[in-house]
Amino acid sequence: MKQHRKKAVFSAFGVRANVVGGLQTFARELSAQLGEAGWESVLVFSSPPADEVAPLFELPNTYVESLDFSGSGTTRALRHTAGLLRKYRPAAAHFHLLDPIRYPWLAKSLGVPNVYLTDHISRPEGYCGNSSPAWKRMAKRLAYAPVTKMIAVSDFVRDCRRREGVFAERRLARIYNGIDLSRARSGADKRAELRRSYGIPDDHFVILQVGWLIPQKGVDDLIRAAHLIRKETDKVHVLLAGDGPQRREYETLTEELGLADRVTFLGNFGDPLGAGLFAASDIVCQLSHWEEAFGLTIAEAMASGKPVIGTRVGAIPELIANDQTGVLVERGDARAIADGVLSLCGDAELRASLGANGKRVCQEQFCLTTNVKMCIQEYGIRESGHRTDDSAGSSLLH
16 A cells, blocks of 8 residues: 655755755745645755754744764664655655765655755866766666656756766756845845945955855965956955865965955855845856856856856856856966956946846846746646645645
């Protein structure tokens, strides 16, 4: 006899609920839309929600759990995940940034009829998803057999998956990451306050990069570009938000180049968009070396009406249209980065035009509400805020 399945979607995230970031806001919007359709939402993170994050999930249809998904706790995490799947008996399970083989097999073995993966992973520099030998493709197809659909966060990621030859076309979907546009609006009036808090004069240009402080993010390229920029103007200030193992190395480089008063390391920001960090900036950079899977910082900058300088890697050219919403440069080219910054600093009309174009593109392609709706449609759940029967989403129920 088949086990009765609840009208619930089980979403597990291999990240902590300690910031108001992309996955946390996705989880909130997903839960809200599931509630409108008469479904429950189970959210599992690697930590209990922080005080500033917990209110996101205070919805009547939403249950929040936490467990350690770290490498040393993988076996324990699988066991605890099994316990949660038995407890909630969801009609669908969706895994993000977790082992793409073991968790889907676990869910399928416990009778979950529909299992989804989202591929958020950036690829190594130069990777384009080459096809494996036939025997490897067959082994991978077997390994991914429990997955109902693989959701890619960009065309770049989807194309990599296509070239690998593991998933049939009907089992692949592309849904861009989404931005909560209301958070961009709420941070817009904090520009002056935030700049004052870091001692940045009103007539200085602020260049922002948000992300890990690691070589793959091109942090040293931005610092070296700042050194070149300072030879032309003393009115540019770089803000680096985030942390990472190379932070001290980058701080040392900044000091060696005489930029300690023009480059500020902010550390981790709980909610850079809502806190006004993007509003305080004039230009935003994402200078990745690896093949970026999406580039959430770019979409957040566009939502804030800011021009973006990015590298021609991975999915970044999908987000930035050169000379229309921003400027594209080759990875590692500090001179081109500096030239792009100087050009934008010297042309207020161009900055405004690129920013306005980017904002429109963000609203059309990277709106969180719209893109979560697409995800729910992949689940087979019919949109309904006023449903009075159980027909919506019946394709998931067994």
